[in-house]
Amino acid sequence: MPMQLTILKIGGNVLDQPAALHDALDYFAALPGAAVLVHGGGKKASQVLRELGHEPVMIDGRRITDAATLEIVTMVYAGLLNKDLVAQLQRRGCNAIGLSGADGNSVLATKRPVKTIDYGFAGDVQAVNAVLLAGLLDLGLRPVLCPITHDQRGQLLNTNADTIAKATATALATHGYQVSLRYCFELPGVLRDLHDPASVIPELNPSLYADALADGSIGGGMIPKLDNAFAAVAAGVSEVIIGDLAAHRAGRGTRCRADG
Structure with missing residues (x-):
């Protein structure tokens, strides 16, 4: 029988x-079975960029990563944020190990x-080392992945955390795990009406997703x-759940599953 695995992605x-981070880490630490945490960067990188004299540049919510920005986001994402999350999970008795894409x-x-x-040093994911992650999970560790990857030629890259989670x-679904991928963000799920939080x-x-795109009931930032989510489902992930922490705790949110 496939082993159960939960992958939780948290963003800015x-x-x-x-308070929200405290609750999310409590939730992650209490998950049964194997689990992986994937985190984004939040506002901290932009704050540090400004403190060091660099104005952040964003286009459609995506960061333009020039050489100076890459140095700073690597320090923040792979250093400060990642290691703080690991330390906070250790405090909760959750034996976490922090990784950038270059580690292992x-x-x-x-x-x-x-x-x-031109997004600069932005990365598009090519492969995830499922053997490494499965080995860490077998040791009872919970990997914490930050959004810094590499190209095997010595170049670090800033990469979308949602895509890393997918x-x-x-990768782990094809490695013997039954995977539940959970995106934790600010809404209770995918909404029919952005102004009505009850319209989850x-x-x-x-098929339903295609219909919703066609009639315009889903759009904007939910599309990526x-x-x-549906690329993951098509590749063998059991389910993808999108919602805020309260929805995840209550077993609600929006479940994305394969046809049939």
Whole structure:
């Protein structure tokens, strides 16, 4: 029988609020079975950039990562944030181990090609080292992955954490795990009406998602997250759940599953 594995992704809305982060780490530490935490960067990198005389540049919510920005986000994401999360989990009796993509060759990426926008040293995930992560899980450790990857040629890259979570889920799903991927963000789930938090869509499959895209009931920033969700489901992940922490605790949110 496949081993149960939960992958929890937390973003800036959690990282930037001490109370929300406290609750999310309590939730992660109490998860049964094996678990992996994937985190984004939050506002801390932008704060440190400004303190060091660099103005952050964002386009459509994505950071433009020039050489100076890459140095700073690596220090913040792979250093300060990642190690603080590990320390806070150890405090909760959760034996965590923090990793960047370069550690143990855990997440390999390539520099995003320039199309209409040059994102600089942004990375697109190519592979996740499932053997390494499974070995750590077998030792009773809980990996904590930050959004810094590498290209195997010595270049670090700033990479979208949602995509890292999806790629980690799909890699481990093909390595004998029954994977539940959980995106924890600020809304109770995917909403039919952004102004009505009670309008959560409880379940989506690829057909329903396609219909919702066609009629415009889902759009904007939810599309990249749902694209990742359904790519994971198509690659063998058992389920993807999107919602805030309260929804995850209550077994609610939006469940993304395969057709049928």
